[in-house]
Amino acid sequence: MSRVATLKINGQDVSGREDETILEVARENGIPIPTLCQIEGLSNVGACRMCLVEVAGISKLLPACTTRVAEGMDVRTESERLTHYRRMAVEMLFAEGNHICSVCVSNGHCELQGMAVALGIDHIHLPYLAPRRGVDASHERFTFDANRCILCTRCVRVCDEIEGAHTWDVMGRGVGSVVITDLNERWGDSPTCTSCGKCVQTCPTGALFIKGSAVGEMTKRNTFLTYIAQMRGNLK
Amino acid sequence: MNPEELHSLAEERREALDQFQHRVVVCTGTACQAAQSRKIIEALDGIVKERGINGRCTVSAGGCRGLCSAGPMVAVEPTDVLYQGVTPDDAASIIDSLESEPVKALTCDTSAPFFTRQKRVVLEYEGRLNPESIDDYIAAGGFSTFVRILTEMTSGDVIEQIRQSGLGGRGGAGYSTALKWSTVAKALGTTKYVICNGDEGDPGAFMDRSVMEDYPFKVLEGMMIAAFAVGAQEGFVYVRAEYPLAVKRLKQAIRQAEKYSLLGNNICGTSFSLKLDVRLGAGAFVCGEETALIASIEGKRGSPRPRPPYPAESGLWGCPTLINNVETYANVVPILREGAEWFAGIGTERSKGTKVFALSGAIVNTGLIEVPMGISLREIIYDIGGGIPNGRRFKAVQTGGPSGGCIPEQYLDMPVDYQSLAQVGSIMGSGGMIVMDESSCMVDVAKFFMEFCMTESCGKCIPCRVGTAQMYRLLDKISQGRARLQDLEVLEELCDMVKHTSLCGLGQAAPNPVLSTLRYFREEYLAHIVDHVCPAGVCKIAHEEIAL
Amino acid sequence: MTRKTIATVWLDGCSGCHMSFLDIDHRLLDLADMIELVYSPLVDRKDFPESVDITLIEGSVSNQADLDKIRHIRAHTRTLISLGDCAVTGNVPALRNTIGAEPVLQRAYMEPDLLNAQIPTVGVPPLLPVVRAVHTVVRVDVFIPGCPPSADTIFNALSDLLNDRQPSVAGKTRFGA
Numbered sequence: 001m002s003r004v005a006t007l008k009i010n011g012q013d014v015s016g017r018e019d020e021t022i023l024e025v026a027r028e029n030g031i032p033i034p035t036l037c038q039i040e041g042l043s044n045v046g047a048c049r050m051c052l053v054e055v056a057g058i059s060k061l062l063p064a065c066t067t068r069v070a071e072g073m074d075v076r077t078e079s080e081r082l083t084h085y086r087r088m089a090v091e092m093l094f095a096e097g098n099h100i101c102s103v104c105v106s107n108g109h110c111e112l113q114g115m116a117v118a119l120g121i122d123h124i125h126l127p128y129l130a131p132r133r134g135v136d137a138s139h140e141r142f143t144f145d146a147n148r149c150i151l152c153t154r155c156v157r158v159c160d161e162i163e164g165a166h167t168w169d170v171m172g173r174g175v176g177s178v179v180i181t182d183l184n185e186r187w188g189d190s191p192t193c194t195s196c197g198k199c200v201q202t203c204p205t206g207a208l209f210i211k212g213s214a215v216g217e218m219t220k221r222n223t224f225l226t227y228i229a230q231m232r233g234n235l236k
Numbered sequence: 237m238n239p240e241e242l243h244s245l246a247e248e249r250r251e252a253l254d255q256f257q258h259r260v261v262v263c264t265g266t267a268c269q270a271a272q273s274r275k276i277i278e279a280l281d282g283i284v285k286e287r288g289i290n291g292r293c294t295v296s297a298g299g300c301r302g303l304c305s306a307g308p309m310v311a312v313e314p315t316d317v318l319y320q321g322v323t324p325d326d327a328a329s330i331i332d333s334l335e336s337e338p339v340k341a342l343t344c345d346t347s348a349p350f351f352t353r354q355k356r357v358v359l360e361y362e363g364r365l366n367p368e369s370i371d372d373y374i375a376a377g378g379f380s381t382f383v384r385i386l387t388e389m390t391s392g393d394v395i396e397q398i399r400q401s402g403l404g405g406r407g408g409a410g411y412s413t414a415l416k417w418s419t420v421a422k423a424l425g426t427t428k429y430v431i432c433n434g435d436e437g438d439p440g441a442f443m444d445r446s447v448m449e450d451y452p453f454k455v456l457e458g459m460m461i462a463a464f465a466v467g468a469q470e471g472f473v474y475v476r477a478e479y480p481l482a483v484k485r486l487k488q489a490i491r492q493a494e495k496y497s498l499l500g501n502n503i504c505g506t507s508f509s510l511k512l513d514v515r516l517g518a519g520a521f522v523c524g525e526e527t528a529l530i531a532s533i534e535g536k537r538g539s540p541r542p543r544p545p546y547p548a549e550s551g552l553w554g555c556p557t558l559i560n561n562v563e564t565y566a567n568v569v570p571i572l573r574e575g576a577e578w579f580a581g582i583g584t585e586r587s588k589g590t591k592v593f594a595l596s597g598a599i600v601n602t603g604l605i606e607v608p609m610g611i612s613l614r615e616i617i618y619d620i621g622g623g624i625p626n627g628r629r630f631k632a633v634q635t636g637g638p639s640g641g642c643i644p645e646q647y648l649d650m651p652v653d654y655q656s657l658a659q660v661g662s663i664m665g666s667g668g669m670i671v672m673d674e675s676s677c678m679v680d681v682a683k684f685f686m687e688f689c690m691t692e693s694c695g696k697c698i699p700c701r702v703g704t705a706q707m708y709r710l711l712d713k714i715s716q717g718r719a720r721l722q723d724l725e726v727l728e729e730l731c732d733m734v735k736h737t738s739l740c741g742l743g744q745a746a747p748n749p750v751l752s753t754l755r756y757f758r759e760e761y762l763a764h765i766v767d768h769v770c771p772a773g774v775c776k777i778a779h780e781e782i783a784l
Numbered sequence: 785m786t787r788k789t790i791a792t793v794w795l796d797g798c799s800g801c802h803m804s805f806l807d808i809d810h811r812l813l814d815l816a817d818m819i820e821l822v823y824s825p826l827v828d829r830k831d832f833p834e835s836v837d838i839t840l841i842e843g844s845v846s847n848q849a850d851l852d853k854i855r856h857i858r859a860h861t862r863t864l865i866s867l868g869d870c871a872v873t874g875n876v877p878a879l880r881n882t883i884g885a886e887p888v889l890q891r892a893y894m895e896p897d898l899l900n901a902q903i904p905t906v907g908v909p910p911l912l913p914v915v916r917a918v919h920t921v922v923r924v925d926v927f928i929p930g931c932p933p934s935a936d937t938i939f940n941a942l943s944d945l946l947n948d949r950q951p952s953v954a955g956k957t958r959f960g961a
Contacts, residue, residue, distance in 0.1 A: 046542035047696045049737045061736060066542045088733045092702035094873075094959075098882060101960025102869055102931035113958055120954035122927040123872050123919055126706055126726065130881035130914070147882075151695065170537060170695070173520070175705040177695030 007073035016069040023051055023064040026077060033077050034086060034115060036093075037152040038065040039202060041225030042161055048152060049089055050115070053077045061085075087119045088126075095126040096175060098133065098147035099205075105218035106206030112150055113205075129175065136181070138188030141211055142200050144181075149207040151177055155199035162228055167193040198224070237497045238504055239383045242374065245496075249375035253294075258334045259313040260284075261298035262322075263363055265449055266442075266481055268300070272324065273308040279327035280310075287331060299363035299450025302354070305602035306344060313364065320344035349619040350601050355582060355608045357590045358566040363450060367485050370492035373453040379498055381573045382457050386464060386504050391421055394465040398568070400576035402588035407433060407524075407561035408636065408665040410587065410654040416558060419548040420466040423556035430463045430471035431552065431559040433529060434486075437476065437521040438637025439688060441668030443592040444562040446604050448475065448482035451566060452489035456512060458565030460499070461572060463510050466558045471510065474529050476517040486514050521638075521692035525740045526551075526559045528694065539694040540740035561666065563592055583609030587653035591667060597634075598673040600625050607652070614648040617671055628673035632756070636665025638685045638692075639745030641752025642678060661752040663745070677774035678757040679764055683711040685749035693742060700743025703734035707750065714761060717768035717777035724761060728754065788837040788946055791823035792867075793857060795850040796877045796915070797843030800932040801868035802826070805840070807935035815939075818946045832856060838863045838945055840938075841924075844870040844877045845916040849909035858922035863945060867938070869931040869959055871918045878915040885911040928953050930961035937961075 002019040009022070009031050016025035021044070026033050036048035046063040053064045056074035064077070076082075093099075093112060101107050133146035156168040156179060167190055171180045181187040200208040201222045209218040237245075253259065262268075262277045280295040301309040306320035310330065319330060319342040329339050356362060366372045373379070385394055399414035420428060432455060436444040448455060459471055475483050490512050493499045501509040515533050517523045523538040530552050532538035551557025567589060571579045583589050587609040593616065596602050600622030607616060613633060617623065624630050632642040641662035643650075650656050654664050672681065690704040710727045713719040731747035731754075738744045754761060763769050768777050794802060802825065808815070822833050832853075839861040845851055858864060869875035880888045889911070893903045918924055928941055928951075937957045944951035 045696070046739060047698070049697055049699055049739070052737055063542055063739075068544075085733055085737050088729070089698045089737065092698050092706070095706070096702045098879070099959070100873075100875060100879060101958070102875055104960065107960040113960060117955060117958045122929055122953055123866065123917070123924070125919070126730075127709060127920070128874065128878070128881065128917075129702075129705060129709075130878070132882045150698075151701070153696075170539075172695065173522075174690055174693035174695050174701055177701065 005069050005071040005073070007069055007071065007075065009075045010077055018068060018070065020069055021065055022053060022062070022067050022069055022073075022075055025069050026064065026075075031077060033064050034118065035065060036111060036115065036150065036204060037154065039154055039222065039225060041229035042154060042157040042202070045153060045157070048150075050086055052082060052085065054079060054082065083119065087121055090115050090119055090121060091124045091126050093150045094121075094124045095128050096131070097149060098130060103215055104148060104206040105209045105213040105215060106148075106220075107216040109216070109219045110206060111204035131175070133178070136187045137211070138186040139190075139193070139195070140188065141195060142187070142197065143209055143211055144179075144187060145207055145209070146178055147207075148205045149179060150205055151179065152204055153179070154202040154204065155179060155208060158198045158202045158225070162225065163194060163196050163198050165192050165194050165196075168199060237383070239380075239387060242379060242383050245371070246374045246377065246380070249371045253375060256292060256294045258293040258315075260293065260295045260330065261311045261313060261364060261366075262295065263299065263301055263307060263309040263311075264297040264367070265300035265304070265307075265363075265446055267304040268308040269481070271308045275324045276308055276310065276322055276327065279324035280331060283327045283331045289331075293331070293334065296366050297368065299361065299365060299367050300359075300446045300604055301363045302359070302604045302606075303344065303350060303601060304604065305600075309344070309363075311364070312338070316346065318344040318346050350605070350622065353615065353620050354606050355590050356606045357570050357579070357582070358447060358563055358592050359450075359604070359606045360570060361451065361454075365451070367450050367452060368488055370453060370489065370496060377573070378453050379457055379493075381569050382460050382464075382498070383504055385461055385572060386506055386508055391465045391467065394461060394572065395421060397572055397576045398465075401571045401579040402583075403564065403567055403571060403579065404587065404654065405561060406563035406567070406591070406666065408639070408663055410664060413560065413564055416548060416560070417462065417465050419546075420468075420556050420558040423549055425556050427470075427555045428466055428468040429552045429555055429557040430459050430466065430468045431529065431533070431557060432459055432471070432473040432562055432565055433524060433526065433559055434473055434475040434479070434482065434562045435517045435524040435529060436479075436562070436666060437524050437692075438639075438666060438668045439685075440594060440596045440634070440670040441637055441666055442594045443604060443667040445479050445482055446594075447562050447566050447592070448473075448479065449485055452482075452485045453493070454569055455486070455562055455565050456489055456493060456499075458568035459512065460510060461568050462558055462560065462565065464508055466556075468558065469509055469511065471512045472515045472533055472552075473512065474515045474517060474523070474533060476523075477519060483514060483516060490514065520694070521688075522694045522740070522742050525742060528740070529559070530557065537694075539696045540742075542739060563667070584651060584653050586655055591652070591664065593667045593669045595621050595669050595671070597670040598624050598628065598630075598676070599671040609653045610651040612649050612651055613643065616652065616669070617648070621671065624671065624673050626673075628675060631672045631674050631676055632678065634662075634670040634672065634681065634749070635668065636663035636745075636748070637668045638688045639663060639741065639748055640665045640668075641748045642672070642681065642756065643752070644756040661748065661755055663748070675772055675774070677715075677770050677772035678753040678760045679711065679715050679770070680772075680774045682750045682753045683708065683715050686711050686746070689742065689746040693746075697737075697739035697743060699734045700738040700740075700746060703730050703738070703743070704746050706730055707734070707747070711750070714764050715770070715775040717764050717770070717775070717779075719765045721765060724765060787818055787820045789822045789833065789835070790819045791832065791836045791839040791857070791861070792821070792825070793823070793839060793841050793853065794825050795841060795843030795854065795871070795918075796846035797868065797870040798876075799825075799842070801840075801842040801870075804930075804932035804935050805867075805938055808939045809935070811939055815942065815946075819942075832860060834860060836861045838865065838942075840865045840867045841871045841918050842867050844874045845912065845918060845921050846877050847909040847911050851912060851921065854918060854922055863925045864918075864922070865926040865928060865941070866918045866924045867928050868933055869929055872927050872929045873959060874915050874917045875931060878917075881914050885913055926951055928957060929959045930957040931959075933957045933961065
């Protein structure tokens with residue numbers, strides 16, 4: 001049994017169980033914290049750094065998705081500094097890949113694009129890296145366009161943790177990192193892929209999409225995650 | 237093996253060694269081996285046999301003497317003559333002079349400051365032991381501390397000794413070793429692990445390699461004591477695969493210790509059991525970060541995860557895990573043998589003991605040194621290191637590798653300890669010390685380290701993955717003289733963001749080389765940007781109009 | 785009240801942003817009282833005026849002529865607006881940045897089975913090796929992303945500027961809108 005802690009988020013008194021994260025308690029109380037790699041129903045990896053928050057008495061910024069609440073904690077989810085860092089992180093993603101929203105299947109339904117709007121980003125002041133990346137259209141129903149991938153690893157996690165296939169994984173290092181199917185074989189040839197499409201539905205951008213989708217047509221449905229996690233008792 | 241058996245074994249071995257009037261010890265560290273020291277052993281052996289003195293003289297492999305730049309090194313005992321720059325052709329003259337005056341031309345002056353100004357705790361055996369012989373180590377008193385602790389002390393006693401010694405983690409951050417140990421000891425769980433972090437990856441750092449190569453038994457004994465103190469039953473030495481000699485010797489050492497029942501079940505007839513093994517890193521720098529290292533041992537992709545939970549609470553396969561650096565473990569035996577007070581008497585108020593440094597770059601005596609904490613950089617560089625070669629001027633010294641910073645001349649008299657180094661924008665790090673003279677361009681240096689961080693970033697978190705690439709591009713642009721002043725602003729903005737938002741130490745420290753060079757050598761950046769000149773003449777300046 | 789001088793310029797784009805500008809419709813008449821359109825693909829003037837209050841740039845900087853033009857325009861404009869994704873991000877023209885200019889020319893001019901296949905060099909400006917967003921070449925004062933930005937967004941931004949307010953497009957448009 002976890003104990004209950006009382007704490008402050010943005011000056012508001014809230015309470016949470018000590019096995020809950022700052023993000024969970026904030027959301028229960030209607031306090032928004034931006035996230036990109038996090039999605040309810042999958043494990044948290046703390047990779048995108050969008051949910052970093054300030055905690056009084058701790059010099060480092062802490063990811064809300066993996067930091068558990070504690071008695072007497074004083075959390076700030078919004079500040080000029082946090083907004084600046086969040087904008088930088090989103091700009092970094094736009095500069096890193098080849099995100100041409102106007103011709104993307106997820107235009108209008110993309111979490112990265114939405115994050116740019118939410119943070120008021122109207123241009124990218126970092127140099128575009130314009131990497132040369134490929135597209136894998138070998139699967140009969142889905143396509144993977146690495147140009148639009150932000151390496152959130154939701155596909156890797158959903159495939160491993162929910163579907164149990166572990167078709168997806170990450171290869172390479174640094175900006176050369178890329179998600180791959182099996183041992184970097186064509187998706188269409190994958191003997192492990194069950195074609196369940198969970199990766200497509202959890203992908204926050206247009207990197208994974210259903211074939212035949214035209215610009216702006218690819219909407220993602222990931223409510224199944226909450227449902228499955230609840231059925232498995234993984235959600236608190 | 238019980239304490240009496242160990243004692244008589246040591247006696248036996250010492251007597252066997254005492255039979256020889258002369259013992260010729262040849263360094264077989266990586267640097268000396270690269271300079272043909274194996275051939276020298278063969279040649280010496282040949283001459284000894286030829287002269288028919290193999291009853292009186294023995295030739296054996298030994299460890300590093302520190303002065304790698306003067307290798308291969310050959311020592312003669314018990315007269316303590318040290319030869320440098322030996323070739324196989326010198327074998328005859330060395331052997332023939334055993335009974336008379338040493339060979340003048342080859343003699344290395346051991347009264348030089350390089351030797352006398354050092355304080356050796358980790359490197360206490362000064363390369364005298366054969367790293368491949370457990371008997372040599374036992375003869376020198378090895379494993380007696382472990383056996384004594386096992387039979388006479390409690391876990392709490394050991395941790396208290398370490399606490400009183402003030403030992404701080406030698407991996408770079410100086411975190412209290414005793415605190416770490418007691419956290420693991422207190423952590424709930426019946427299965428616990430000890431890990432030795434031998435994934436030394438900083439450019440210019442070779443302390444841990446040398447310690448693992450020369451004193452594998454001492455590292456193991458430190459781990460064994462730690463395992464006893466925290467209640468671990470299994471442990472791993474994680475070594476990068478680029479250190480084949482260290483891997484070979486550690487594996488050999490574990491096998492030999494198992495043979496003597498110093499490892500295994502119910503060691504010394506007690507209830508303590510321990511199994512140790514070696515795991516190889518596949519070349520990822522980030523696997524020196526403890527959570528990435530643990531993931532790598534588990535067989536997963538070596539990328540870090542957010543802490544807490546710390547490994548002390550949830551580490552290898554979710555069990556409480558003690559993870560210390562090679563040099564930290566190597567300090568354990570001397571502390572428990574000589575006493576915590578003795579150790580605490582070395583060093584400064586807040587940084588206790590000694591530190592091993594790998595001196596390299598623009599310095600006369602390239603090699604491995606061990607000095608008391610609190611010694612000044614000037615003493616290290618000018619007295620021990622012999623100063624800057626070729627009559628050039630000192631410019632900066634880089635400590636802490638890609639996570640550290642460049643320290644300029646004005647701080648040369650600063651004491652070397654964790655706090656002082658942090659104050660001037662660098663870190664102690666694991667002990668790499670790269671000296672740079674006026675022919676180095678600081679923009680180029682920053683670019684070098686940033687390229688290292690960029691290619692070694694695991695790619696998991698955005699700031700480190702993209703930020704290092706962005707910073708590298710900007711530094712490259714600056715070094716080519718194609719940058720504008722706005723680029724410098726963006727560079728500083730990136731440094732701040734990557735430092736404060738990255739997931740692990742690699743990203744958080746990646747901007748340090750840039751920040752410290754900007755702090756002390758800003759005018760060099762401006763020279764590249766405004767005047768399109770590289771003052772040191774290192775960078776290739778693009779003279780055409782800013783290309784698009 | 786003196787009317788503000790406005791210029792609109794079209795670099796490497798599809799003219800969609802200009803179409804959206806015209807979509808302001810009847811409100812153009814309101815604007816007409818406040819502005820003087822001094823230079824634009826929509827008016828017949830060949831040289832850029834000495835001094836312009838507001839210049840709207842559509843399109844990315846893709847060739848040498850674009851580069852020369854934008855540098856000249858920046859020097860003679862008080863408020864420079866990047867209008868639309870091509871100007872703001874590089875957008876579709878910048879798709880070629882991953883492979884470079886040469887393969888694009890080869891594909892377009894040499895690979896098709898044409899009579900006298902050749903890459904044109906006379907009378908056309910050479911392509912820059914990399915397609916650039918406008919702000920990476922000159923200073924930009926206002927960004928209006930969108931492909932194209934809606935007529936409302938453009939109208940509101942212009943109205944703000946004409947009334948000496950700093951326009952804010954946050955939340956009203958987005959990349960790809």
